[in-house]
Amino acid sequence: METTKETQNQECNICKRKKKHISATKWCRDCTEAYCDDCCDTHSFITSLTNHKVVNIKSIQTNEDEIDLCKISDACPVHSSKVIEAYCFDHLQFCCVLCVTYQHRQCKDVQAIEDITSKKDDSCSFESSLTEIQSGTEKLLQAQKNEKITLRKSFSNTESIVIDSVNSAKRQLDSLLMSFSKELKMMEEKYQGDIDSKLDIFEKLLNIIIELLQIEKSVELLCKTSVVKTAVDIEKALHRLMEVKQVGEVLITEEKKEFVTEYIGILIYQSLLHTSTVFPYLKLIKRKLVHELSGYDIFGGLCISDQTIALCCKSTSSPGSPPCNLILVDSSTGKVTNQCYISDDPKGLAYDTLNDTLYISSSAGYIYRLECDQPIMQPRQITHTSTQYYGGICLKDNFLYANVGTEIKKMNLNQNNELKTIFSISNSKSNAPSGFNALTIDYKNDRLIHASENSNVKCTSLDGKEIFSSYRTGITSLVFNSNGFVYTGKKRVCICDNGRWETAKSVLNKCDKIKDLRDIWFDKSENTLFICGNEYVELYDVAY
Numbered sequence: 106m107e108t109t110k111e112t113q114n115q116e117c118n119i120c121k122r123k124k125k126h127i128s129a130t131k132w133c134r135d136c137t138e139a140y141c142d143d144c145c146d147t148h149s150f151i152t153s154l155t156n157h158k159v160v161n162i163k164s165i166q167t168n169e170d171e172i173d174l175c176k177i178s179d180a181c182p183v184h185s186s187k188v189i190e191a192y193c194f195d196h197l198q199f200c201c202v203l204c205v206t207y208q209h210r211q212c213k214d215v216q217a218i219e220d221i222t223s224k225k226d227d228s229c230s231f232e233s234s235l236t237e238i239q240s241g242t243e244k245l246l247q248a249q250k251n252e253k254i255t256l257r258k259s260f261s262n263t264e265s266i267v268i269d270s271v272n273s274a275k276r277q278l279d280s281l282l283m284s285f286s287k288e289l290k291m292m293e294e295k296y297q298g299d300i301d302s303k304l305d306i307f308e309k310l311l312n313i314i315i316e317l318l319q320i321e322k323s324v325e326l327l328c329k330t331s332v333v334k335t336a337v338d339i340e341k342a343l344h345r346l347m348e349v350k351q352v353g354e355v356l357i358t359e360e361k362k363e364f365v366t367e368y369i370g371i372l373i374y375q376s377l378l379h380t381s382t383v384f385p386y387l388k389l390i391k392r393k394l395v396h397e398l399s400g401y402d403i404f405g406g407l408c409i410s411d412q413t414i415a416l417c418c419k420s421t422s423s424p425g426s427p428p429c430n431l432i433l434v435d436s437s438t439g440k441v442t443n444q445c446y447i448s449d450d451p452k453g454l455a456y457d458t459l460n461d462t463l464y465i466s467s468s469a470g471y472i473y474r475l476e477c478d479q480p481i482m483q484p485r486q487i488t489h490t491s492t493q494y495y496g497g498i499c500l501k502d503n504f505l506y507a508n509v510g511t512e513i514k515k516m517n518l519n520q521n522n523e524l525k526t527i528f529s530i531s532n533s534k535s536n537a538p539s540g541f542n543a544l545t546i547d548y549k550n551d552r553l554i555h556a557s558e559n560s561n562v563k564c565t566s567l568d569g570k571e572i573f574s575s576y577r578t579g580i581t582s583l584v585f586n587s588n589g590f591v592y593t594g595k596k597r598v599c600i601c602d603n604g605r606w607e608t609a610k611s612v613l614n615k616c617d618k619i620k621d622l623r624d625i626w627f628d629k630s631e632n633t634l635f636i637c638g639n640e641y642v643e644l645y646d647v648a649y
Contacts (some may be wrong), residue, residue, distance in 0.1 A: 115162055117141035134158040134179045183208075191217050284480050291442055298438035394644040395618050396439030401430070403637045405541035405582075405624040407454045409477055412436055415463055416637065417451040417541070431465065431484070433477065436628075439642070445482040447473065453497035453542050455505065457518070466495040466507055472524075488516065488524055497544030497555065497583075501567075508544040508555055513569065528569025530555065541624045547585040556580040582624045586631045596622060598636065616643055 118138040120127040129139030133148065135157035140148055148154055158179060181187040187201035194214035198204075209215055400422035409415050414436050419429055429451060432444040449469035456463050463475040465484065470493060473484040496508030505516045507524060514524035543556040552572055554564040562583075563574040579596070598613040616622060619638035626635050627647075634645045 115139045117144050119144045130162055131159050132162050134160065137180075189218065191215055192221060288480060294440065295435055295438070295442060298435060298440050302438050396434065396436075396642040396644075397618070398432075398434070398439065398441070398640050398642070401432070401640055403623065403640060403642065405451060405454060406635065406637050406642070407456055407542075407626045408436070408628045408635070409433070409456050409458075409461075409463065411629065413442065413477075414635065414642070415454060415456070415477070416642070417447075417454065417465070421640075431463075431475065431482070433482075434642070436644070443477075443480075443482060445475070445484060447484055451541070452495050453499075453508070453544060455498045455500045457500055464498055464500070464505060466498045468495060470495055472498070472505075472507065487521065490524075497542045499544055499546040499553075501546055501548065501551075506544070506546065506553065506567075513544075513553065513555070513565075527567075528565070530557065530561075530563065542582050542584075542626070543580065545583045545585055549585075549587055554583050554585070556583055581622065582626075584626055586627055598622075598625060598634070613645070616641075619643060 115129040115132075117125075117127045117129040117140050120141060127141045129141055131140045131142070131145040132138075133140065133145075133154075136148075136154070139162065140159075145159060148157070148159070179188050181189050181199070181201035181204060184201050184203045187203055189199045189201055191200045191205050191209075192198070192215070193200055193205075193209045193212050194216065195212040196209065198209075200209055200215065205215060398416070398418070400420060401416075401418040402421050403416050403418040406414050406416040412435060414434050416432050416434055417429065418432060428449065429447040430444055431447055431451070433442045434440065435442055447465065447467065449467045449471065451465050452468050453466040454463065461476065461478045463477050465473040465475065467473070470490040471486055472488045472495065474487050475482055475484045490509065493510040493512075498505060498507045500506070500518075503518050505518055505524075507514050507516070508530075509524065509526075511530050512526045513528055513530060514526050516522060516524045544553065545555075546553055551567055552564055553567060554562065556562045556577070561574065562577045562580060564572040566572065597611050597615065599609050599611050601609040613636075616636055616638070618641040619636060621638045622636060623638040624636075627633065628635070632647055634647055636643045636645070
């Protein structure tokens with residue numbers, strides 16, 4: 106068996122024998138010779154050669170590492186009449202049928218040429234499949250790597266979010282703890298102050314009782330003396346009693362009206378009391394409780410509960426502080442429990458008990474709303490006018506009434522709309538609002554009373570119909586009580602019966618500490634009258 110391997114520039118064997126050098130293009134496997142195109146045509150015309158297998162030289166494989174099946178002659182080198190049909194891998198020889206039968210019968214690895222070619226095709230197909238599998242595996246590997254990176258980022262982001270959430274919750278808990286500690290401290294100070302105040306009252310009361318017992322013993326020793334002498338001793342005791350700043354309820358019974366007349370006028374004139382109150386039994390209630398708020402100049406206030414009063418004031422202790430303060434004060438102890446700043450001068454206060462909301466008017470044309478139940482109070486502006494002067498304000502049926510310039514306006518708090526004019530007070534431009542809270546409402550009779558700087562005091566219905574008016578100078582504050590009396594604050598406190606100013610009488614000619622009376626108001630029960638001015642708040646019980 107013989108193979109032929111020549112370069113691809115194979116010369117035609119027939120032309121070469123003719124001394125011609127022409128490149129061959131065909132290869133005859135049976136003749137084992139190369140032919141050019143012309144010689145190949147001649148070869149194909151010969152009848153005995155028509156069945157020879159002729160292939161293109163370009164299609165012949167030239168891989169030196171493998172057996173070149175295309176260049177091998179199909180004729181068996183041993184039995185030339187037979188065609189090669191098998192290959193013995195044990196002897197590395199091509200075989201025909203006779204070779205396989207006689208010479209390679211005992212060989213273990215003899216394969217047909219067609220099977221070898223088929224296996225090679227299968228090998229190529231397998232290699233292609235492996236290549237595809239490799240490519241797919243590389244893609245899956247890259248996808249897994251990408252998924253790993255994504256998963257790592259996801260866990261890192263989740264960890265960051267959890268850390269941020271925990272830190273945020275910690276900050277909120279710290280803030281709540283600080284607020285709770287602050288409120289707890291304020292409650293502790295409040296109750297401690299209440300207890301201290303009560304202890305002081307009881308100590309003073311005990312001293313008074315001891316003094317009264319001594320007076321009683323003296324009276325017993327002098328029981329045989331004249332009535333006039335006894336009266337003088339009691340009078341001295343009563344004078345000493347009146348000098349005490351805080352005292353409870355004192356009951357004095359006297360059968361003679363003339364004797365008690367002087368002491369009735371301390372808080373209320375005898376002529377304004379019912380006859381049954383004066384004679385034969387007199388119930389005299391004297392509580393002259395004075396709160397001194399050092400560092401504040403107080404010019405207005407009101408009660409927001411039985412224990413708390415709200416005061417508008419200016420700080421006198423630090424010149425650089427904001428111009429005005431709103432402070433909440435314990436009415437029993439006089440201690441400040443909360444405060445906030447207001448940017449301009451307040452002119453009126455009104456309190457909504459249902460929503461625990463305080464409304465404040467200012468001379469700069471603002472109305473603020475303030476929630477008093479918050480640990481940190483923050484005034485919020487709800488309306489503003491830059492051209493008019495605000496005065497007092499009051500509330501009724503969820504409407505806010507305000508004295509604005511020369512007009513009375515109102516606003517629906519449910520709708521939170523703008524102030525709307527309901528009637529005019531006067532055509533005079535100088536009829537500006539007067540002192541603090543110089544506008545009040547009679548809830549029992551649905552009427553308003555207001556005072557202006559030109560000393561005009563007018564009472565109207567809620568829609569502006571005049572009921573009465575009067576000329577009064579220096580009025581700073583007005584307040585109704587449930588009996589319809591109008592209390593007016595000037596340098597003293599007076600009482601007037603339904604606008605009959607000729608019947609007005611003074612019920613307090615001089616305050617205990619206050620030099621410049623700014624504002625007056627009642628508590629919810631109308632049994633206590635509050636008076637403020639300078640740095641003091643004085644409390645007086647009212648007897649009817």
